Amino acid sequence: MSPQERLVKQVTAKSEDFSTWYNEIIRKTELADYSPMKGMMVIRPHGYALWENIQRLLDDRIKATGHVNAYFPLFIPESFLQKEAEHVQGFSPEVAWVTIGGKEELEEKLAVRPTSEAIIGYMYAKWIKSWRDLPVLINQWANIVRWEKVTRPFLRTTEFLWQEGHTCHETAEEGEAETLKILSMYKEFCETELAIPVLSGRKSLREKFAGAQMTYAIEALMSDGKALQMGTSHNLGQHFSKAFDIKFEDRSQTLQYVWQTSWGMTTRTIGALVMVHGDDSGLRLPPRIAPVQAVLIPIALGDWKTSVLPVAREVERELKERGVRIKLDDREEYTPGWKFSEYEMRGVPLRIEIGPRDVKAGTAVVVRRDTRAKESVALASLKDRVTVLLDEIQKGLFEQALRFREDNTRDASNYQEFKSIMENERGFIRAVWCGNEACEDKIKEETQATIRVLPLEPESAETAGVCVCCGEPGGTPAFFAKAY
Amino acid sequence: MSPQERLVKQVTAKSEDFSTWYNEIIRKTELADYSPMKGMMVIRPHGYALWENIQRLLDDRIKATGHVNAYFPLFIPESFLQKEAEHVQGFSPEVAWVTIGGKEELEEKLAVRPTSEAIIGYMYAKWIKSWRDLPVLINQWANIVRWEKVTRPFLRTTEFLWQEGHTCHETAEEGEAETLKILSMYKEFCETELAIPVLSGRKSLREKFAGAQMTYAIEALMSDGKALQMGTSHNLGQHFSKAFDIKFEDRSQTLQYVWQTSWGMTTRTIGALVMVHGDDSGLRLPPRIAPVQAVLIPIALGDWKTSVLPVAREVERELKERGVRIKLDDREEYTPGWKFSEYEMRGVPLRIEIGPRDVKAGTAVVVRRDTRAKESVALASLKDRVTVLLDEIQKGLFEQALRFREDNTRDASNYQEFKSIMENERGFIRAVWCGNEACEDKIKEETQATIRVLPLEPESAETAGVCVCCGEPGGTPAFFAKAY
Numbered sequence: 001m002s003p004q005e006r007l008v009k010q011v012t013a014k015s016e017d018f019s020t021w022y023n024e025i026i027r028k029t030e031l032a033d034y035s036p037m038k039g040m041m042v043i044r045p046h047g048y049a050l051w052e053n054i055q056r057l058l059d060d061r062i063k064a065t066g067h068v069n070a071y072f073p074l075f076i077p078e079s080f081l082q083k084e085a086e087h088v089q090g091f092s093p094e095v096a097w098v099t100i101g102g103k104e105e106l107e108e109k110l111a112v113r114p115t116s117e118a119i120i121g122y123m124y125a126k127w128i129k130s131w132r133d134l135p136v137l138i139n140q141w142a143n144i145v146r147w148e149k150v151t152r153p154f155l156r157t158t159e160f161l162w163q164e165g166h167t168c169h170e171t172a173e174e175g176e177a178e179t180l181k182i183l184s185m186y187k188e189f190c191e192t193e194l195a196i197p198v199l200s201g202r203k204s205l206r207e208k209f210a211g212a213q214m215t216y217a218i219e220a221l222m223s224d225g226k227a228l229q230m231g232t233s234h235n236l237g238q239h240f241s242k243a244f245d246i247k248f249e250d251r252s253q254t255l256q257y258v259w260q261t262s263w264g265m266t267t268r269t270i271g272a273l274v275m276v277h278g279d280d281s282g283l284r285l286p287p288r289i290a291p292v293q294a295v296l297i298p299i300a301l302g303d304w305k306t307s308v309l310p311v312a313r314e315v316e317r318e319l320k321e322r323g324v325r326i327k328l329d330d331r332e333e334y335t336p337g338w339k340f341s342e343y344e345m346r347g348v349p350l351r352i353e354i355g356p357r358d359v360k361a362g363t364a365v366v367v368r369r370d371t372r373a374k375e376s377v378a379l380a381s382l383k384d385r386v387t388v389l390l391d392e393i394q395k396g397l398f399e400q401a402l403r404f405r406e407d408n409t410r411d412a413s414n415y416q417e418f419k420s421i422m423e424n425e426r427g428f429i430r431a432v433w434c435g436n437e438a439c440e441d442k443i444k445e446e447t448q449a450t451i452r453v454l455p456l457e458p459e460s461a462e463t464a465g466v467c468v469c470c471g472e473p474g475g476t477p478a479f480f481a482k483a484y
Numbered sequence: 485m486s487p488q489e490r491l492v493k494q495v496t497a498k499s500e501d502f503s504t505w506y507n508e509i510i511r512k513t514e515l516a517d518y519s520p521m522k523g524m525m526v527i528r529p530h531g532y533a534l535w536e537n538i539q540r541l542l543d544d545r546i547k548a549t550g551h552v553n554a555y556f557p558l559f560i561p562e563s564f565l566q567k568e569a570e571h572v573q574g575f576s577p578e579v580a581w582v583t584i585g586g587k588e589e590l591e592e593k594l595a596v597r598p599t600s601e602a603i604i605g606y607m608y609a610k611w612i613k614s615w616r617d618l619p620v621l622i623n624q625w626a627n628i629v630r631w632e633k634v635t636r637p638f639l640r641t642t643e644f645l646w647q648e649g650h651t652c653h654e655t656a657e658e659g660e661a662e663t664l665k666i667l668s669m670y671k672e673f674c675e676t677e678l679a680i681p682v683l684s685g686r687k688s689l690r691e692k693f694a695g696a697q698m699t700y701a702i703e704a705l706m707s708d709g710k711a712l713q714m715g716t717s718h719n720l721g722q723h724f725s726k727a728f729d730i731k732f733e734d735r736s737q738t739l740q741y742v743w744q745t746s747w748g749m750t751t752r753t754i755g756a757l758v759m760v761h762g763d764d765s766g767l768r769l770p771p772r773i774a775p776v777q778a779v780l781i782p783i784a785l786g787d788w789k790t791s792v793l794p795v796a797r798e799v800e801r802e803l804k805e806r807g808v809r810i811k812l813d814d815r816e817e818y819t820p821g822w823k824f825s826e827y828e829m830r831g832v833p834l835r836i837e838i839g840p841r842d843v844k845a846g847t848a849v850v851v852r853r854d855t856r857a858k859e860s861v862a863l864a865s866l867k868d869r870v871t872v873l874l875d876e877i878q879k880g881l882f883e884q885a886l887r888f889r890e891d892n893t894r895d896a897s898n899y900q901e902f903k904s905i906m907e908n909e910r911g912f913i914r915a916v917w918c919g920n921e922a923c924e925d926k927i928k929e930e931t932q933a934t935i936r937v938l939p940l941e942p943e944s945a946e947t948a949g950v951c952v953c954c955g956e957p958g959g960t961p962a963f964f965a966k967a968y
Contacts (some may be wrong), residue, residue, distance in 0.1 A: 033607065033610070033611075034556045035556070035603065035606075036603075036608070037534070037561065037594065038566070039555075039560055040558075040559065042554070042555070042556050042557065042559040042607055043554060043555040045553065045554045045622060046551035046555055046556045047554075048552075048553050048555055049552065049553070051555075052553060068532075068533065069529065069532050069533070069536060070526070070527060070528055070529045070532045071527040071530075071532055071535075071645065072519070072526050072628065073524040073525075073526065073643055074524075074596075074627055074643050075521055075524065075580075075643070076518060078677060080520070092587075093586060093587060094586055095586070096559075096582045096584070096585045096586070096594075097582060097583065097585075098580045098582050098583075098585040098596065099581065099584060100526065100580070100583060100593070101579075101580045101581075101631040102577060102578055102579070102580075102631030102632075102633070103576075104575060109578075109584070110521065112582065116676060119519065119520075122520060123517065123526055124520070126517070127517075133816055138529060142627075143558055143626075145558065147585040147586030148586075149586070158585075159557055159558050159559070161555065170663075214800070268854060297750075298592040314689055341691040347909055360556045378736060420772065425590075478849045480777075
C-alpha cells in the first residue's frame with residue numbers, strides 16, 4: 001500500500017461501531033490480514049512481533065515453574081480421538097481431516113490437531129513406568145486447527161497458535177495444585193505483561209473442556225462490555241490416563257493411573273490487547289510487550305541531516321543501550337506528520353520528536369500514546385525519563401482497564417435486574433447461582449450471558465443469597481457476561 | 485523407563501552399524517521417539533531444547549540481517565499450488581490433503597503446506613504496490629508436511645519444523661545478493677554454532693528446488709561418509725511473481741514483477757549434530773548449542789548433604805552467574821555411576837564431580853566429553869576454567885569434523901577412480917563435470933552419488949580438466965557424494 005493511500009483513510013470510531021473498528025484496526029495496523037481460505041488469517045510482522053514477545057515472556061514463566069518444551073505430531077488418528085468419550089463428542093464437529101497422503105487414500109483418516117491430549121496421552125503411556133518418571137511437565141508451542149463457522153481475526157480463527165501444557169502427577173492433589181499454579185501464572189502474566197486485569201475461577205460443568213474433570217479460566221472484560229476467555233487450565237483427573245492406559249508403579253509398587261492437567265493460552269490474547277486498550281485512533285500497546293516501545297522521529301527541516309540526524313542517532317544508541325526497544329524512522333519518503341499518525345495508530349507507547357530547534361535547545365519532545373501528554377525533556381535526562389514514562393504507561397493502561405472493569409461489574413439480586421443490566425450496560429454481573437444447569441441454560445437463552453467463572457475464594461456472607469434466576473436459596477456467587 | 489533398564493542397555497557401536505547406532509542414539513538419549521503415525525516423530529524435550537537453541541541463534545542472525553517474522557496459514561488451496569508449473573510437479577506427489585472440514589466435504593481440497601511459496605505469493609500480491617514497499621524481508625518458523633515413503637528421525641520425516649524466508653526485491657541483482665547473503669549466513673551459523681564445516685555452492689538444475697531459477701546449498705559430510713544437505717537458498721527470479729502477479733510500480737512509474745528468494749533450514753540439522761559429532765558412547769554436543777553445557781554431580785558419600793551439597797550449590801550459582809548452562813543433579817535415586825554414563829550418552833560437554841575429598845582439597849574434577857580428558861581444578865578458578873574448556877571443546881569438535889572432511893574429500897580424474905572411491909571410501913569426490921545431465925544421471929544410477937554443490941569460486945586451472953564421466957573437455961569442478 002502506498003503511504004498516500006494510508007494517510008487519508010480514517011479509522012471508524014470505536015464508540016460508533018466497535019466491531020467495524022476492531023476489524024479495521026487489525027487490518028490497518030497490519031496486525032493481520034485475511035487469507036484466501038475462509039476463517040484463516042495471516043499474522044503479519046507487526047502482529048507476530050507481539051506474539052513473539054508474548055511467547056518469550058510466557059515461556060520464561062513456563063520454564064521457571066519447571067516445565068520443558070517438546071513437539072508432538074500435527075496429525076492424530078481418528079481412533080485416538082475416540083478413546084475419551086466426552087473428548088470426541090466435544091471436538092469432532094470442528095475437526096479438519098486429512099484423508100489423502102502422497103496421492104493415496106489413507107486407511108484411517110487423520111485429524112489435524114484440535115488439541116493434543118490424545119496423541120500426547122499415547123506417548124506418555126510409552127514413557128511413564130515408575131513414580132521416578134513423575135512429574136512429567138511438558139509444554140508445546142504449536143498451531144491448532146478447529147473448523148469454526150463464525151470467525152474473527154485473533155478471536156476465533158480456523159487456525160491459531162498457542163501453547164499447550166500437558167502434565168502427569170502421582171496424586172490427585174498434585175494435579176490440582178499444578179492446575180491452580182498455572183491459573184495464577186496466567187493471571188499474573190496477563191496483568192503484568194499485557195496490562196489486562198482478569199477474573200479467575202472455575203467453570204461450570206457446562207463450560208468445561210471436553211474430557212476435563214474441572215476447568216479453571218481467566219476472563220477479561222473487553223471495552224464493549226463483552227468478556228473474553230484469556231486462558232484455561234484443566235484438571236483432567238484420570239480421564240485420559242484411563243483412556244490411554246497411562247500407568248505407573250507407585251512408591252509401594254502398586255500400578256496406578258497418573259493424574260493429569262492441560263492448559264493453554266493462544267493468539268487470541270492479541271485480540272484482547274486491541275479490544276481492552278485500543279481507542280478511536282488505533283492501538284495503545286503496553287510497553288512491556290510492544291515490539292517498538294519508543295519511536296524517534298527527526299524533523300526533516302533545513303540541514304536536518306547534519307544537524308538533527310546525528311543527535312537522533314546518538315539518542316537511539318543511548319536508549320538501545322538502556323534496553324529500550326527504540327526505532328529511529330529517518331525515511332525521507334514519508335513526512336513527519338504521516339509518521340506521527342502512523343505510529344499513533346500502531347500504538348507505539350512513546351513518540352520522541354527532535355527538530356532543529358530542539359537540537360539548539362538540547363531537548364527533545366516526548367509524547368505519550370496513552371494520555372497524549374507532551375513534554376520537553378533535556379537530552380541529558382532523556383533516557384531516565386523514557387524509562388520512567390514507559391513504566392507509567394504500563395501502570396496507567398492497567399489501571400484504566402481495571403477501573404473500566406470495576407465500573408462495569410454490577411450486582412444483580414433478581415432476574416429482572418439481571419436482564420436489564422445485560423440489555424443496557426453489559427459488563428460482568430455478579431450474582432448468585434443455584435448450581436442448577438436449567439437456570440444456566442435459561443439465562444443463556446434469554447440474555448446470551450454465560451457463567452464466566454465461579455470465584456475460588458468464597459465471597460463474604462452479604463453477597464450470598466438466592467439464585468438470581470430461580471430464587472432458590474443456597475447458591476454460589478458467579479460472574480456472568482456475554483462472551484466472545 | 486526406569487533407570488535400571490537404561491543402565492544395562494548398551495549402544496551399538498557406531499563403527500559396527502552406523503544406521504542402527506543412529507536410531508538407537510536418537511531414542512536412548514531421548515532426542516525423539518516414533519509416533520503411532522508412520523514417518524512422524526515426537527521431538528522429546530532433550531531434542532526440542534536443541535531446536536530451541538538452534539532457533540534462537542539462527543533467528544538472531546535472521547533479524548540482524550533485517551528480516552522480520554510472520555505467520556501464514558497451514559493450508560494451501562490446490563489451485564494455488566498449481567499456479568507455478570514446476571512447483572506443482574515437484575510437490576504434488578508428497579502432499580497430505582485435507583478434504584473434510586467440520587464434517588463437510590470441502591469444495592476444493594487443501595494441501596497441508598509442503599512449503600509456503602504459493603500462499604505467501606498470493607499475500608504478497610495484495611501487499612506490494614510500490615517500490616517503497618520493497619524489499620519485503622519476511623521469515624516464518626513453521627511445521628511442514630511432506631508425505632515421504634522412506635523416513636528417518638530428523639533426516640526425513642513426514643512432518644518437520646523449519647524456518648522459511650521469503651523475500652521480494654526491486655531488481656534481479658538484489659535478489660541474487662540476498663540469496664548469497666543467506667547462503668553465507670547459513671554457512672557461518674553451521675560452522676560457528678553447530679561446529680559443522682560445510683561446503684557451499686550452487687546446485688545443478690536437476691537438484692534445484694521445484695520452481696526456483698537457481699538453488700544454492702550448504703552440504704556437510706556425516707561420519708559414515710554420506711553427505712547431508714544442511715540448508716538451501718533459492719533465487720526464485722520472477723517465477724512466482726509472474727504466477728501470482730506480484731507487481732510493483734518502480735521508481736520510474738513502470739509496473740514490474742518483483743524478484744524473489746526463499747530459503748530454509750530444518751530440524752534435520754539435529755540429525756547432522758548426531759551424525760557428525762557422535763561416537764560409540766553417544767552424543768557429543770557442541771557447547772554453544774548444548775541445552776546443558778556442564779553437569780555437576782555431587783558424590784553421595786557419608787555426610788555429603790551437609791559437606792558436599794552446599795559447595796555444589798555454590799558452584800552451580802557461580803557458573804550460572806557466568807552464563808554457563810549448568811545442571812546440578814543431586815537426585816538420590818540414581819547413583820553417580822549411572823549419572824556419569826547417562827550424561828556421557830546425552831553428550832553434555834563437561835562433567836564436574838565434587839566429592840568429600842574434593843571439598844577438603846578445595847577442588848573439583850572436570851571431565852571433557854569430547855576427549856574424555858580429566859583434570860582437577862581449584863574451586864576458586866573453576867568458572868574461568870569451565871569457560872575456557874567449553875571454548876576448546878567447541879573448537880575441537882569443529883576441527884575434528886573438518887579434518888574428517890578433508891581426509892574424506894578425494895579428487896577423481898577418471899570414472900574408474902570415481903567408482904572405486906565411491907565403492908570403497910565414500911566421502912566427497914571433487915571432479916570435473918561437463919554440465920551435461922546425461923553424465924549426472926549415469927553417475928547417479930551407477931554409483932548413487934549426486935552432485936552436492938558446484939563451488940562458487942572458480943577453482944585453479946590445475947583442477948579443471950575433462951569430465952570425470954564422459955571425458956569431454958571444458959567442464960566445471962563439482963563435489964559429488966552419496967547423500968541422505
